[in-house]
Amino acid sequence: MIALRKKGSLPLQALAWAWPTVRGRAGAAAGIVVLSFLASGAALLPPYLTQRLVDDGIVGGRMDVVLQLCGVFLALLVAGVAVEAVSRLAYLKLSAHVLFGLREQIYRHLQTLAPTYYARTRGGEILSRLDGDVAEVQRFAIDAPMGLLNAAFSLVVALALMLSLSPLLTALVFALVPLHVAALLGSRPWLERSAQAVRQQSAAMSSFFVESLRAMKFIQATNAGARQEAELRAHHGDYFAALRRSQVASLGAGGVQRILSGLGVLLVFAVGGSLAAAGELTVGVVVAFIAYTTRAAGPLQTAAGVFMGWQRAKVSLQRIRELAAELPTVTSPAQPVALAQPVRGDLRLVDVRFGYGEARVLDGASLDIPAGRKLALIGASGAGKSTLIDLLQRHYDPGAGHILLDGVRLDRLDLAELRRRVVVVDQDPVLMPGSVRDNLRFVAPDADEPALLRALDLAGLARFAHAGGLDKAVGASASALSRGERLRIALARAILQDPAVLILDETTSGLDLPVAQAIVMAVDRVFAGRTRIVITHNLASVGELDGVVELRDGALVEQPPARPLAPLLRAV
Numbered sequence: 001m002i003a004l005r006k007k008g009s010l011p012l013q014a015l016a017w018a019w020p021t022v023r024g025r026a027g028a029a030a031g032i033v034v035l036s037f038l039a040s041g042a043a044l045l046p047p048y049l050t051q052r053l054v055d056d057g058i059v060g061g062r063m064d065v066v067l068q069l070c071g072v073f074l075a076l077l078v079a080g081v082a083v084e085a086v087s088r089l090a091y092l093k094l095s096a097h098v099l100f101g102l103r104e105q106i107y108r109h110l111q112t113l114a115p116t117y118y119a120r121t122r123g124g125e126i127l128s129r130l131d132g133d134v135a136e137v138q139r140f141a142i143d144a145p146m147g148l149l150n151a152a153f154s155l156v157v158a159l160a161l162m163l164s165l166s167p168l169l170t171a172l173v174f175a176l177v178p179l180h181v182a183a184l185l186g187s188r189p190w191l192e193r194s195a196q197a198v199r200q201q202s203a204a205m206s207s208f209f210v211e212s213l214r215a216m217k218f219i220q221a222t223n224a225g226a227r228q229e230a231e232l233r234a235h236h237g238d239y240f241a242a243l244r245r246s247q248v249a250s251l252g253a254g255g256v257q258r259i260l261s262g263l264g265v266l267l268v269f270a271v272g273g274s275l276a277a278a279g280e281l282t283v284g285v286v287v288a289f290i291a292y293t294t295r296a297a298g299p300l301q302t303a304a305g306v307f308m309g310w311q312r313a314k315v316s317l318q319r320i321r322e323l324a325a326e327l328p329t330v331t332s333p334a335q336p337v338a339l340a341q342p343v344r345g346d347l348r349l350v351d352v353r354f355g356y357g358e359a360r361v362l363d364g365a366s367l368d369i370p371a372g373r374k375l376a377l378i379g380a381s382g383a384g385k386s387t388l389i390d391l392l393q394r395h396y397d398p399g400a401g402h403i404l405l406d407g408v409r410l411d412r413l414d415l416a417e418l419r420r421r422v423v424v425v426d427q428d429p430v431l432m433p434g435s436v437r438d439n440l441r442f443v444a445p446d447a448d449e450p451a452l453l454r455a456l457d458l459a460g461l462a463r464f465a466h467a468g469g470l471d472k473a474v475g476a477s478a479s480a481l482s483r484g485e486r487l488r489i490a491l492a493r494a495i496l497q498d499p500a501v502l503i504l505d506e507t508t509s510g511l512d513l514p515v516a517q518a519i520v521m522a523v524d525r526v527f528a529g530r531t532r533i534v535i536t537h538n539l540a541s542v543g544e545l546d547g548v549v550e551l552r553d554g555a556l557v558e559q560p561p562a563r564p565l566a567p568l569l570r571a572v
C-alpha cells in the first residue's frame with residue numbers, strides 16, 4: 001500500500017507521505033538545516049562589515065580596520081564554501097534516501113496489482129509516476145520545509161540588521177511584500193495547469209517508447225518505421241509545447257517576483273540616496289542597505305520557488321494518488337491456514353463464477369482433480385482457460401464459489417505458499433535479463449549449483465547443464481534463446497520450485513513435433529505423480545492423460561475417456 005493520507009491539503013499530504021522516510025534521518029535533516037543557517041548567517045555578515053569598512057575604515061582613514069575586516073571577509077568566504085559543500089552532500093544523501101523510499105513503496109504497491117490493471121494501463125504512465133512524479137513530490141517534501149526554514153531565518157536576521165541600519169528604508173522595502181504574494185497567488189492556476197500538461201505529455205512519450213521498443217521486430221517486419229517516427233515527432237511537438245507553456249508560466253511568475261525585488265532596490269537607491277545627500281544617513285549605511293535588500297529578496301524568491309514547486313508537486317501527488325487508489329484484487333490472509341505436509345495437490349472447484357466486469361467468463365464451474373492426475377483442459381479460444389489458471393494461482397478471486405487445494409480454500413492460504421505450490425509454465429515464459437543461472441535462481445535463490453545443473457538436465461537442456469552453460473546470457477527479453485530453450489528453462493525453474501500442481505498453458509503449441517514430444521516426455525518423467533493440468537488445442541500433442549475436461553459456456557464438462565490419448569508418446 002502507498003501510505004498516502006486522504007485528509008488535508010495536497011502539500012500537507014506530500015509532507016506526511018515523505019515524513020516516515022525523513023524521520024529515520026531526522027538527525028541528518030536537522031544537521032542540514034543548522035548548516036544552512038550557518039551558511040545564510042555567514043552570507044548576511046558581509047554587508048554589515050562593508051558598512052564598517054566604508055564608514056570606519058575608508059572614510060575614517062583607518063587602514064588597520066580595513067586590513068582586519070579583509071581578513072574576516074576571507075575567513076567567512078572559506079567557511080561559507082566548506083559549509084556549503086558539506087550541507088550539499090548531506091542534502092543529496094537525504095534526498096536520495098527519501099526518493100528511493102517513496103519509489104520502493106510504489107513499486108511494492110505495483111507488485112500487488114492484478115493483471116487487469118496492467119492490461120488496461122500504459123507502461124509509460126506507470127513509469128512516469130515511478131520516475132518524474134515521485135521525484136517532484138520528494139523535491140517538494142524536502143526542499144519546501146528546509147527552504148522555508150532557511151528563508152525565515154535569513155529574513156529575520158536580514159530584517160534585524162536592516163532595522164538597525166534604517167527603520168524607514170526597511171519599511172519601504174517590506175511594503176512591497178503584499179505585492180509579491182498577490183502576484184504569486186495570481187499565477188497559481190497557470191502554473192498548475194502547465195505542470196499537469198508536462199506530466200501528461202511526458203507519460204505519453206514514455207508509453208510510446210516502452211510500447212514501440214517492445215514491438216520493434218514487428219515494426220521492422222511491417223515497414224512501419226517512418227510512421228512510428230512521425231508519431232514520435234508528434235509526441236515531441238506536444239511535449240515541447242507543454243514544456244514551453246510551463247517555462248513561460250515559471251518565467252512569468254519568477255520574473256514578476258524579480259521585478260518587484262528590483263523595485264525595492266531602486267526605492268532604496270532613490271530614498272536612501274536623497275537621505276545620504278541630506279546628511280541623514282552615511283554612505284556606508286546606504287551601500288550596506290542595498291546589499292541587504294538584494295539579500296532579503298533571496299528568501300522571498302525561495303518562498304516563490306516553494307510555491308511553484310507546490311503547484312507541480314500537487315499535480316504529481318494527484319497522479320500518485322490515482323495509482324494508490326488502485327487496490328489489490330487479492331491479499332494474503334493475516335492468519336493463513338497451513339497446508340498438511342506433504343502437500344498432495346488435490347484440487348477442487350466448487351461452483352466457481354468469475355467475469356471481467358460485466359462479461360461472465362466462468363459460470364458455475366465445478367471439478368474435482370484428485371492428486372497426481374494429469375488432465376487436459378480444452379475449450380474454444382476465449383472460453384476462459386487462462387482465466388481459470390489465473391484463479392488457481394490467485395491473481396483474482398472468484399466472484400462466487402471457491403477453489404480448494406488439499407481441502408483448504410485458496411484465499412485462506414498464504415499467497416506466497418500457494419504460488420510455490422501451484423506453478424504455471426505458459427507458452428511464452430518470461431525470462432529475466434541475465435544468465436541462465438540468474439533465471440533459475442530467480443525462483444530458487446537458495447538452490448546450489450548441482451541442483452541447478454540437475455534441473456537443467458531433467459528439463460532436457462543437457463547442453464547447458466555444465467558450469468559454463470549456467471553463465472550463458474539469455475539476452476534482453478531472452479532474445480538469445482530459441483523458444484524451445486526458453487520453455488525448457490521455464491521447465492527447469494518449475495523443477496526447482498517443486499510444485500504440487502503444475503500447469504502447462506499451451507506450452508508446446510507451435511513447436512516442432514520432436515521438440516514438443518521431448519518436452520512432454522521431460523514433464524511426464526519429472527512430474528509423474530504430481531497434479532498436472534495441460535491446456536491444449538491439440539490433444540494428440542500432450543502425451544498420456546488421465547482425463548479431459550472441456551471449458552464450455554463457463555462450465556467444466558468432463559469428456560468421455562474414449563479417445564486414444566497417447567499416440568504421440570508411443571511414437572517416440
Ligand SMILES: Nc1ncnc2c1ncn2[C@@H]1O[C@H](COP(=O)(O)OP(=O)(O)OP(=O)(O)O)[C@@H](O)[C@H]1O
Nearest residue numbers: 115116119356361380381382383384385386387388
Ligand atoms: N484482463 C482482461 N480484461 C477483460 N477481459 C479479459 C481480460 N483477460 C481476458 N479477458 C476476456 O475473457 C475471456 C476469456 O479469456 P481467456 O484468455 O481466459 O481465454 P482462453 O480460453 O485462455 O483463450 P485462448 O485459448 O485464446 O488463449 C475472453 O473473452 C477475453 O477477451
